[in-house]
Amino acid sequence: MKTYLRFAFLLFLLSLVAYLFYLNPFSEKFWSPHSLYELKLSFSDYSQAEIEEWKYAETQAINDSLFVNLPTQIKVVGEAKNFTAWAYRMTLQEGQKLALDISKSSEKELFIDVLFEESAGDFRHFESIKENATDLFISESGNYLLRLQPPINQSISGNISLLLKPAYDVFPVEGKGNKAIQSFWGADRDGGRRKHEGIDIFAAKGTPLLAVCDGEIDRVKEGGLGGKTVWLYDKELDQSMYYAHLDEQLVSEGQYVSAGDPIGTVGNTGNARTTPPHLHFGIYLDKAIDPLPFVKKQTASAKSPKYANEVGKRGMISSKPARMYFAPNSKSKAKSVLVKGTIVDIIGASGSFLHVKTADRGSYFVKKGDLKVG
Numbered sequence: 001m002k003t004y005l006r007f008a009f010l011l012f013l014l015s016l017v018a019y020l021f022y023l024n025p026f027s028e029k030f031w032s033p034h035s036l037y038e039l040k041l042s043f044s045d046y047s048q049a050e051i052e053e054w055k056y057a058e059t060q061a062i063n064d065s066l067f068v069n070l071p072t073q074i075k076v077v078g079e080a081k082n083f084t085a086w087a088y089r090m091t092l093q094e095g096q097k098l099a100l101d102i103s104k105s106s107e108k109e110l111f112i113d114v115l116f117e118e119s120a121g122d123f124r125h126f127e128s129i130k131e132n133a134t135d136l137f138i139s140e141s142g143n144y145l146l147r148l149q150p151p152i153n154q155s156i157s158g159n160i161s162l163l164l165k166p167a168y169d170v171f172p173v174e175g176k177g178n179k180a181i182q183s184f185w186g187a188d189r190d191g192g193r194r195k196h197e198g199i200d201i202f203a204a205k206g207t208p209l210l211a212v213c214d215g216e217i218d219r220v221k222e223g224g225l226g227g228k229t230v231w232l233y234d235k236e237l238d239q240s241m242y243y244a245h246l247d248e249q250l251v252s253e254g255q256y257v258s259a260g261d262p263i264g265t266v267g268n269t270g271n272a273r274t275t276p277p278h279l280h281f282g283i284y285l286d287k288a289i290d291p292l293p294f295v296k297k298q299t300a301s302a303k304s305p306k307y308a309n310e311v312g313k314r315g316m317i318s319s320k321p322a323r324m325y326f327a328p329n330s331k332s333k334a335k336s337v338l339v340k341g342t343i344v345d346i347i348g349a350s351g352s353f354l355h356v357k358t359a360d361r362g363s364y365f366v367k368k369g370d371l372k373v374g
């Protein structure tokens with residue numbers, strides 16, 4: 001009998017460990033407000049059906065997530081009784097910053113999370129957004145998902161602005177911008193024997209080169225393919241910037257510089273002797289990575305949604321079957337259509353499209369002209 005009890009106790013301990021392992025309290029996801037709220041729901045007065053409906057809304061939003069093109073502004077409205085969750089998908093590159101700005105109609109709670117697509121359809125928690133305005137550094141290229149969900153029985157109305165920024169505000173060549181970048185990552189070099197592990201930024205000889213960030217000059221060298229070179233180490237991102245073909249080096253090893261400080265001038269030393277003066281700019285993490293998203297200026301501005309006033313209303317597919325779209329543009333047509341008379345809730349708007357949810361909880365973009373609103 002005693003052995004039996006001991007065995008039962010051991011089994012209990014094992015399942016407890018397994019359960020904790022499953023919850024993974026060491027992960028950031030576990031401590032996200034969304035996850036904690038979900039945990040809290042089990043001890044709340046809400047019915048099992050309501051809790052299941054809330055959880056299902058989130059799963060469904062992710063499965064039906066729609067693409068948005070950045071930069072963009074999105075308006076969302078969700079009625080409490082409708083259990084609305086939103087998931088917008090976007091493709092981001094390592095070295096970009098996603099600038100999120102969310103304004104809500106009131107102080108109401110809204111769980112805002114960014115998820116990363118690990119493999120097709122499989123998302124892991126990337127970051128919980130706790131501030132209204134956040135710049136999120138993208139450390140991995142791929143598909144991301146912005147998921148929004150209010151607590152059970154709470155309506156929400158909000159405006160979301162999504163902009164792209166380069167991780168570094170300072171462009172490495174003074175007075176220059178995207179147009180001066182004329183050779184890109186991966187271009188053939190030496191007749192295809194090696195690939196270009198950086199970008200080339202063209203400017204007149206003597207143009208100042210600027211530190212893209214605060215950091216330490218970890219090497220100043222002369223010779224080889226790069227000619228006169230300077231390496232700048234960014235402690236925060238744990239990576240080094242490589243400036244090559246300099247005419248003059250204005251810094252020394254071990255020196256600390258601030259973003260925007262001149263560290264050298266444009267030249268054509270090394271294997272650039274026979275080419276017009278330019279800066280070869282590279283970034284090395286554990287290996288060379290594409291530096292373009294780290295410095296490329298994003299000039300487009302986000303337009304507000306054309307039919308923001310219709311969001312939160314109910315609509316009916318009018319006159320003819322309505323095309324469904326996966327993104328707020330005409331090129332993203334889905335194969336199926338919504339038939340005439342289908343009732344939809346308008347839960348969002350982006351560009352000139354409306355984001356609708358059907359009674360069976362499907363979620364699509366449609367054109368305003370295909371809907372009778374009100």
Ligand SMILES: [Zn+2]
Pocket residue numbers: 183196198199200279280281
């Ligand atoms: Zn180059």
